[in-house]
Amino acid sequence: MAKPKKTPRPKAETPRGFRDYFGAEVTQRAEMLSKIAAVYHRYGFDALESAAVEKVEALGKFLPDVDRPNEGVFAWQEDAEAEKAGDWLALRYDLTAPLARVYAQHRNELPTPYRRYAMGPVWRNEKPGPGRYRQFYQCDADTVGTGSVAADAEICAMLADCLEEVGIERGDYIVRVNNRKVLNGVLEVAGLSGDDKEAERGIVLRAIDKLDRLGADGVRALLGEGRKDESGDFTEGAGLNDVSADVVMGFMQAKRDSGAATCKRLRELVGESAVGRDGVDELEAIAELLAAGGYGPDRIEIDPSVVRGLGYYTGPVYEAELTFEIKDEKGRARNFGSVAGGGRYDDLVKRFTGQEVPATGVSIGVDRLLAALHAKGRIDTAAPGPVVVTVMDKARMADYQAMVAELRQAGIRAEVYLGNPKNFGNQLKYADKRGSPIAVIEGDTEKENGVIQIKDLILGAKMAENATLEEWRDRPSQYEVPRGDLVERVREILELYR
Numbered sequence: 108m109a110k111p112k113k114t115p116r117p118k119a120e121t122p123r124g125f126r127d128y129f130g131a132e133v134t135q136r137a138e139m140l141s142k143i144a145a146v147y148h149r150y151g152f153d154a155l156e157s158a159a160v161e162k163v164e165a166l167g168k169f170l171p172d173v174d175r176p177n178e179g180v181f182a183w184q185e186d187a188e189a190e191k192a193g194d195w196l197a198l199r200y201d202l203t204a205p206l207a208r209v210y211a212q213h214r215n216e217l218p219t220p221y222r223r224y225a226m227g228p229v230w231r232n233e234k235p236g237p238g239r240y241r242q243f244y245q246c247d248a249d250t251v252g253t254g255s256v257a258a259d260a261e262i263c264a265m266l267a268d269c270l271e272e273v274g275i276e277r278g279d280y281i282v283r284v285n286n287r288k289v290l291n292g293v294l295e296v297a298g299l300s301g302d303d304k305e306a307e308r309g310i311v312l313r314a315i316d317k318l319d320r321l322g323a324d325g326v327r328a329l330l331g332e333g334r335k336d337e338s339g340d341f342t343e344g345a346g347l348n349d350v351s352a353d354v355v356m357g358f359m360q361a362k363r364d365s366g367a368a369t370c371k372r373l374r375e376l377v378g379e380s381a382v383g384r385d386g387v388d389e390l391e392a393i394a395e396l397l398a399a400g401g402y403g404p405d406r407i408e409i410d411p412s413v414v415r416g417l418g419y420y421t422g423p424v425y426e427a428e429l430t431f432e433i434k435d436e437k438g439r440a441r442n443f444g445s446v447a448g449g450g451r452y453d454d455l456v457k458r459f460t461g462q463e464v465p466a467t468g469v470s471i472g473v474d475r476l477l478a479a480l481h482a483k484g485r486i487d488t489a490a491p492g493p494v495v496v497t498v499m500d501k502a503r504m505a506d507y508q509a510m511v512a513e514l515r516q517a518g519i520r521a522e523v524y525l526g527n528p529k530n531f532g533n534q535l536k537y538a539d540k541r542g543s544p545i546a547v548i549e550g551d552t553e554k555e556n557g558v559i560q561i562k563d564l565i566l567g568a569k570m571a572e573n574a575t576l577e578e579w580r581d582r583p584s585q586y587e588v589p590r591g592d593l594v595e596r597v598r599e600i601l602e603l604y605r
Contacts (some may be wrong), residue, residue, distance in 0.1 A: 124235030125242055131490035135477060139273050140226050140246060143471060146269045147224040147248050150261065155223040157205040163195040165208045165459075181232050181241075198230035202247040203455065203468065210251050210466075211459030220252035226473075238478075247449075249468025251456065256389045259284075259423040259451060260396035262469050266427050266447055267406045273476060274485045275429065280446075283410035284425045286390050287450070289373055290315075290414065292383015293358040296376065297351040310345040311355060315414050318359055330355055358411055366394040366409040373411060389423060415448050424450030425469065433482040443479050447471040491604070492542035494521040494597055497535075498528035499550040506554070510547060510593060517594045519601070538564055545600055547593065558587050561596050565604055 121127055128136070144154070163182050180200050185193030199205050202225045210221055226246045235241055248265065250258040263282050270280050294300060299308050314321075314329035321329070328334035330352040333344035347355070354376060361372040370391050377383025390409055397407050413426050427447035449469030456464035480486040494514055496507045507523045514521035524534045538546050548560035567584035588596045 122241075124240055126240060132477075134490050135486055136244065136473060139473060139477060140244075142272045143246050143269050143473075144224065144226065146265060146272050150222075150248075150265050152222045152224045152248050155206070155209065155225045156227070157199075157202075157209050157225065159199055159227070160196050161199050161205055161208065163197045166197060166200055166204050179232055181230050200231055201229050202227070202245050202470065203249070203452070206247075206249055206251065206468075207455040207459060207466075210464070211456055214460075220250050220258070222248075222250050224248040244473040246471040246473050247468055249466060251466040252464060254453070254465035256392045256423065257396055259389075259425070259467050260393045260400075262449060262467055263393070263407050263425050264397060264400055264402050266425070266449075266469050266471070267402060269471060270427060270446075270476075274480055274483075275476075277406065279431045279483070280406075280427060280429050282407040282425055282427045283413045284390065284393060284407060284423060285409070285411050285413035286386035286423050287420045288382050288386025288389065288422055289377060289411065290358065290386075292377035292380035292386060293354060295380045295383065296378050297347065297354040299345075299347075299351070307345045307347070310343070311347070312414070314345070315355070315359060318412060323356065323360070326359065327352060327356060361411045362409075366390075366404060369409045369411065370394070386422070393423060415450070419452055420450035421453045422451035423467070424448070427471075429479050431483065433479075443482065445472075446475045446479060490542070491544055492520075492538070494519060494545045494547065495534070495538040495541065495543045496521065496523045496547045497531065497538075497549075498524050499531070499548065501528060503549075503554070506549065510549070510559075513594055514597060517598070519594070519597060535562075535564075539568075544604060545597055547597070549590075553587075553590075557590050559590050559593060560585055561588055561600070563600055 148154075163180065166180060180197040182195055182197035184195050187193075206223065206225065210217065214221075224247060227244065228242050229245050230242050232241065233239075248262065250262070263284060267280075267282050271277060291300075294308060294311065297311075298304070299311060311330060314326045317329070318326050321334075325334055329342060329344050330347045331344050331349075332346065333342055335341045357376050358373070361369060361376060363369045363372055370387050373390070374384065374387045377387060394409060397403075413424055415424055415426055425448065426445050428445050429443040431443060432441065433443050447469060449467070451465070451467040453463055453465045456466060477486065496510050496514075498504065498507055504523070511521045511523050524537060526533065526537060528534060535546060544563070544565050546562040546564055548562060553559055562585040564584075570584060
């Protein structure tokens with residue numbers, strides 16, 4: 108008789124494109140989200156927590172098709188094997204599509220305009236890469252139900268305030284603002300309006316988006332006959348004549364020393380285009396509103412090179428860029444780049460209601476912002492662990508729990524060692540692994556004498572690395588104090604390392 112096959116053990120590994128987050132990472136993200144939420148709340152936005160799962164039809168361009176029903180999203184069909192299969196469902200791809208659904212569903216109960224912020228994970232079924240995961244956090248704020256550019260100006264100001272609130276200093280970032288209508292006007296002047304020019308417009312828009320990578324010459328080639336890269340691969344161009352290509356290149360190079368001068372140049376480029384002139388008017392209005400609130404070009408500037416989500420946005424667009432340099436994995440200096448972006452999208456809610464509902468919003472990339480703060484040395488890579496009360500006698504566990512209770516009631520993070528206390532050295536190794544700043548020791552002798560031992564683990568580690576005998580004597584890393592002084596002495600040490 109054949110032996111039954113053993114069930115193989117599952118591999119203890121995260122799925123491809125996902126990762127686990129531990130202690131300090133989770134704590135730092137929570138603290139950042141709390142700071143950003145405080146700014147959003149100060150601006151009058153209300154919190155919204157929508158479902159993590161949406162009907163796939165609510166996700167716009169990520170509708171299922173016959174061959175790939177989960178393209179771009181993690182999707183499944185309810186009762187797929189039943190005679191009548193159910194809805195296709197998906198983990199949310201972003202926080203904007205759920206907002207459009209929520210507003211369309213509850214608009215009769217919600218105020219207009221509706222101002223909401225949302226924070227949480229989103230999931231994308233896309234090819235992962237270095238630093239690119241299939242699950243990540245977004246932190247959004249949106250105003251739905253007003254077409255006033257004052258809402259766009261407010262979003263830009265709030266974005267600048269958020270960056271400074273989390274620790275990005277003024278001068279280390281810039282919020283750049285452009286307008287999709289201006290670009291549409293430029294394309295109209297260049298002869299690229301109309302349904303028959305959709306393919307050419309797509310090539311032009313992709314070329315504009317590659318300005319930073321290809322430079323002006325590379326983009327110019329893509330506007331014309333095409334471009335051959337270093338490997339010999341040829342990319343077909345838009346086929347524009349020199350006059351039309353000059354108009355597009357002029358748009359990308361329209362930035363001047365001041366917002367007013369930039370808008371003047373843009374107005375020249377859009378010529379008689381009504382949509383283009385409307386876009387320039389909006390940019391001028393945004394700049395005026397921001398200036399009235401004290402947000403000058405040192406923080407927020409008009410910049411025609413901002414081209415994000417061109418098929419998604421319908422008006423002003425904005426992007427927050429960190430301007431300081433960091434070292435890449437090969438030690439080369441490079442700018443950190445974008446950490447947030449957004450814009451006006453007046454057609455998204457219309458998909459549900461059939462009526463145009465203007466909206467504008469921003470999304471902050473929390474993980475990239477945390478990485479930037481780490482790169483600048485403004486966040487410690489490891490958060491301090493708890494004070495550890497060691498156990499010298501299991502029979503006196505109540506005494507140790509009393510110490511921990513006193514520390515916690517004083518607002519100090521603390522724990523009792525709950526492993527096997529037989530080997531005291533293992534208790535100190537545990538405290539080291541936890542990143543604990545202090546160990547508290549009370550043996551039988553200390554108990555009888557009404558004292559405890561305070562061990563400064565941070566100082567001890569520093570002295571073990573590089574210390575002379577005199578330095579040890581000047582400031583011992585372990586000393587005896589009265590039992591009643593526990594909280595006071597622990598607090599004194601913790602203050603030294605803040």
